[in-house]
Amino acid sequence: DAKTTQPNSMESNEEEPVHLPCNHSTISGTDYIHWYRQLPSQGPEYVIHGLTSNVNNRMASLAIAEDRKSSTLILHRATLRDAAVYYCILGRGGQGGKLIFGQGTELSVKP
Amino acid sequence: EADIYQTPRYLVIGTGKKITLECSQTMGHDKMYWYQQDPGMELHLIHYSYGVNSTEKGDLSSESTVSRIRTEHFPLTLESARPSHTSQYLCASSLPGPGGSYTFGSGTRLTVV
Numbered sequence: 314d315a316k317t318t319q320p321n322s323m324e325s326n327e328e329e330p331v332h333l334p335c336n337h338s339t340i341s342g343t344d345y346i347h348w349y350r351q352l353p354s355q356g357p358e359y360v361i362h363g364l365t366s367n368v369n370n371r372m373a374s375l376a377i378a379e380d381r382k383s384s385t386l387i388l389h390r391a392t393l394r395d396a397a398v399y400y401c402i403l404g405r406g407g408q409g410g411k412l413i414f415g416q417g418t419e420l421s422v423k424p
Numbered sequence: 425e426a427d428i429y430q431t432p433r434y435l436v437i438g439t440g441k442k443i444t445l446e447c448s449q450t451m452g453h454d455k456m457y458w459y460q461q462d463p464g465m466e467l468h469l470i471h472y473s474y475g476v477n478s479t480e481k482g483d484l485s486s487e488s489t490v491s492r493i494r495t496e497h498f499p500l501t502l503e504s505a506r507p508s509h510t511s512q513y514l515c516a517s518s519l520p521g522p523g524g525s526y527t528f529g530s531g532t533r534l535t536v537v
Binding site for chain 1: 457459466467468469472482483514516522523524525526527528529530531
């Protein structure tokens with residue numbers, strides 16, 4: 314299975330941007346990069362995904378390195394409600410689109 | 425709004441009982457999944473389905489079974505619950521392909537006493 318590597322935890326201040334890194338050096342050409350987050354006592358929530366180009370939506374931006382071996386999830390202005398575990402996952406075509414979750418990064422946001 | 429529903433939200437049950445966790449989605453997604461998550465731990469895929477009459481075991485071995493006789497419904501059954509089955513069970517569905525995003529339910533928190 315394709316592995317992603319994320320820091321176990323990160324801290325941010327409210328109202329400031331947050332950059333959550335993810336390494337995926339074994340990514341293949343057809344793998345999508347997915348980001349989900351899980352708030353306490355809830356199911357995971359889709360954040361964003363991309364293949365090659367940078368992506369923006371109302372929740373976040375996804376910056377993908379040119380060689381695709383790493384990516385960064387950007388929250389432009391962190392709020393207290395953004396405190397969650399953020400998962401970076403590769404969606405592999407060969408696995409029929411199954412998403413295999415890792416440990417993720419626990420983001421805490423200080424007021 | 426299209427959504428995915430899991431019932432019950434919480435369940436406390438005695439050892440040896442048979443239980444079925446319900447999962448339904450209104451999005452017409454062919455792909456559905458069951459994940460198991462212990463508190464503070466990562467999610468583990470235990471079952472998935474690519475469509476009606478299709479079910480596969482996931483990466484984590486589980487004593488539970490699933491069925492898929494309707495597109496919208498993907499129940500999970502434990503024939504004889506044990507304390508080791510205590511966990512949170514999360515259901516999800518997605519569009520086909522590696523780029524399809526998942527929608528998760530709120531989960532069922534199961535406690536077997």
